[in-house]
Amino acid sequence: MFSKILIANRGEIAVRIIKTCRRLGIKTVVVYSEADADSMAVEMADEAVFIGGAPASESYLVADKIVDAVRQTGAEAVHPGFGFLSENAGFARRLAAEGIVFIGPNPKAIEAMGDKIESKKFAARAGVSTVPGHVGEIDDTAHAIKIAEEIGYPVMIKASAGGGGKGIRVAWTRKDVEEGFPAVRAEAKSSFGDDRIFIEKFIESPRHVEIQVLGDKHGNVVHLFERECSIQRRNQKVIEEAPSPLLDEKTRKAMGEQAVALAQAVGYDSAGTVEFVAGQDRSFFFLEMNTRLQVEHPVTELITGVDLVEQMIRVAAGEPLAFGQKDLKINGWAMESRIYAEDPYRGFLPSIGRLVRYSPPEEGAVGAAVVRNDAGVREGDEISMFYDPMISKLSTWGKSRDAAIDAMGRALEDFHIEGLGHNIPFLAAVMDQPRFRSGKISTNYIKDEFPEGFQGLPPTEAQLDLMGAVALAMHRVLTRRAAPDLLRDDWVVVAGHNQRAVRVTASNGDFTVEGDGRTGRLENVDWRPGQPVFRGRYDGVDFSVTVKPAAEGFIIRHRATTLHVLVLTPRSAELHQKLPPKKAADTSKMVLSPMPGLVVSIDVAQGQEVKTGEIVAVLEAMKMQNILRAERDGVIKTVNVKSGDSVAADEVLVEFA
Template sequence: MFTKILIANRGEIACRVIKTARRMGIATVAVYSEADANARHVRLADEAVLIGGAEARASYLVAERILEAAKQTGAQAIHPGYGFLSENEEFAEACERAGVVFIGPPASAIRAMGSKSAAKALMEKAGVPLTPGYHGDRQEPEFLAEQAGRIGYPVLIKASSGGGGKGMRRVDAAADFAAALASCKREAINAFGDDHVLVEKYVLKPRHIEIQVFGDTKGDCVYLFERDCSVQRRHQKVLEEAPAPGMTPARRAAMGKAAVDAAKAVGYVGAGTVEFIANQDGSFYFMEMNTRLQVEHPVTEMITGLDLVEWQLRVASGEPLPLAQNQLAIHGHAIEARIYAEEPEKGFLPSTGRLLHLAPPAESDHVRIDTGVEQGDEITPYYDPMIAKLIVWDHDRDQALARMRKALTQYRVVGVANNIEFLTRLTTCPSFANADLDTGLIEREEATLFPAAAAVPEAAWLLAVLAELLHEAGAAEKSAERGSPWLGLDGWRLNGRGQRTIALRHGDVRQDVGVASVAGGWELSLGDSRVFARGVLQSNGQLHVQLGERRLHAAVVIAAERRHVFVDGRAWPLARVDNLYTGGEGDEAGGGLRAPMPGKIVALLAQPGATVEKGTPLLVMEAMKMEHTITAPANGTIKAFSYAPGDQVADGVELVEFEVTE
């Protein structure tokens, strides 16, 4: 067994590998970019080596620097995690030449399965069912368009290398094919260094089911059952679960055998995932093989009781598989939710910023948190905006689903936009609750998942004000001038009780709450109602309160002028209004379109001076490895573009000078 390994990755997977290695008595070396100098994986590792600039192409994708770090620290093996160089056969070969063990499959297996086109050809020879499509080498746009017409719309364009939804587009009509192809190729070359694509028939209402396989150097291979990863947005997984709902033993055995046959066909070693598109009738097609550990591997660990990273380390050191196929069994049900810094209501646009407050639910035998960040860390534009993976387990799906819903209501994040409330709605929507699963579920449940903005409930206003009062009282108690009459908060008056007003705002809505001190607490006035309030505010924002006859647990996190209220499974960011401020309203920002986040301009899709209709694509910018199209907000005229392709832009800068004509 190894005594020291290097983890050539970052984030939650690096932290995950460090945790397992430490339990096995193996020393760890982290590598990091300039943007990750204070990252959690750097803090956890026994050693850490700086390998380059903030962008992945200047650090985590530079094989020479990673190998130099391994040599410098005496690491015997490199764990590639997932993403970056994990499926790069040249890196695997470079490790072998350097005398360092690559904790993954041999380069030949990566090469065989790394190209979706080559892998499909291999599977076709092995008799595994394939989705109808073109998987060849010809890449002329006109030829690919012809193939799409032959296959029949809708079709799916997919980058031949990589995954994670990058370089992938559904196309419903021939008129949209050229633009979608160009976008896919740009995204693929930026993410994987290869713009080769394939075109397949888009299966209507498909399920995405994948089989976890594991091979050793002795030629043995097993499958550790399946995961259902059907719930996706923009071809990226959102919720995963194991086992797959409705899976029969016969179908599981058939898919497991196909996956093992695929792995054995390329001499596979280590952890891998064979992915299938499954029809509702139970038939399935080979889609691709990921020659690495998957983001969603924890659900497999939860239902099998195994540590797949430990298996990776043991197999890479030459040990046989710890268990045979007949020794593996499924216990219970597990669900994983990916907690992202993103705005679901804005097309899942990634969010950046500092995690001012981060309070996950408590971990237990039923709840697990895999994360690469802690409170105070920053979500940057350079990498995937995942905050954490929330994994729950219970004896059956209904119980696991109940645990997931409860855990989501307990997850509190302040500082970046996030998808927690969206995930709560997703886990309670009828389709997911009833296991009516397919990759179009989010679009199908759009009305439920993206409801109209709701009014702030009365309890949220009152909780924000009560937290303000308790915070003031706590500050006065700790003050060096404790006991001074000028710090008195009891509202004493000679001929009556003291009254004050605390004003809060949510968007365009302002709410004034009257406050009067009474015995044992305060009387809060909101509109025509008056409520007695008292409570205890903890340092972490937890709030235990009485509002009239109601007693409840909530949380209020104070961050600058914001009071983030967490109650009844919702989060309400309320702003404290300074009643003494008398300044003007200021000029409204207008006349231009601004960058929704830091990124790079990829392409301009229109000409200055052109008159366009609402929704017309104007430009494409790349951020966090994904392309985002900026469209016209209304009918109007493009006066000028502020930046050219290749330019880096900051958050909020004006991209287009635009004049509305209606």
């Protein structure tokens, strides 16, 4: 076994690897960029080595700097985590030449399976069913258009070295290829240092199901069952689960055996994932193999009890697998929600900034369920524009799928973040949707369920009662402190467009609310003025809501529902109805930056006539390129930025006359 391991990565996966190494008694070294100098991983590791500037191309992607760090610290092996150099065969060979162990598969397996183009060729030769497409390299946009039209639309344009949802576009028309091919190539170069692209047929209403495999250096290969990763946005996974609600035992066995056979054929000797695109009829096709640890590995660990990081380390040290296929069983169900720094109300655009408040739910056993949160951040840390916008991975385990979903819903309620946009309300919405709970999902889920974009969910009657009770309790606490003479029992609660006259009685910190023939009881109240989270029990059910003061009331969010809740006297409520509605500011003549980022290009000039749908600018944030289009016909009055500028969210880029 190794005595010291260097982790060539950052963020939550670096922290994840450190935790396993600590349990095994292995010392750790992390490398870090300028942006990560004060990171949680640097704090936790036994040693840390600075390797360069914030852009990955100046730090985490520079093999020479990683090797130098190994030499400085005397580490015996390198764990690459995922992304960066994790699927780079040249890096694995370089380490071997230097006498350093690579904690991952051998370079030949990486070359055969890690490259999206080569893996498809290998799979075809091995007789594995693959998605129809062009598996050779593509020269330029004209070549891409020719191939796309030969395959037939829709097609998927993908980076050969891609992963993590980056370097992918779906093209439905020739115009989509014209715009998408250069964007994917640019993203591939920026994220992976490899701009090779391939094109394959895009299967409509598919499901994304993958098999976790694990091999050793003695010819043993097993699979640890499947994960379903069909809930995606911008081709990046958002919610994963294990096992899959799609598969029956026959399909699970067939898919697992095919994944193992493929891994054995290539001499695979580490943890890896064989990905399949599956039809609703349980047909499946080989998609690609990721020759590394996957982001979503926690759900597999929760249902099997196997620490995949530990197994990778043991295999790299030459140990044979201590278990066979017959020893592995599925126990219960697990869910993972990726907590991203992004704004779901604005098309899931990245939202960088500082974590002014970061309060995740408690980990461990919660009743019959289990909560796990893989994170690499703390309160006060900054989410940088240079890397993936993930904040953490929240996982729950339950005895059944419904139990795991219920546990996730409660855990999301207890997760509080301030300082930047985040997708917790969206994740909560999915957990509460009947279609998701039924298991009838596909990679089109978000587009199908939120065709006009995510704007939260309307309140249920139970939520109106709950939020009203919370507002009344907070109002009473604040009134008792500031003006106890104004305490009374009869109030009108205005929640959104709903108004309800109620009577409140308080006893020993508990509250009873009566009105419109309904009675609710609020107990176990845990809130003091200034706290951003209100916890309690309403009608026997524990809950958490986020709260902040607003004019005459409070902004309260429960799961995916946010309301401005007012607590008024009957006379004030009568007058309130007479107030005119507030008019929104007119921004129809402006093109605003939807997120903080870097201006890649400005495609219009002052005085230029522009038609609806034409490209105005291209922004890059979190390694993703975002095309901004004109939403109206008009003439450009002013252009306020230029290529290379850094811009803030809502900054005016271009104005129309």
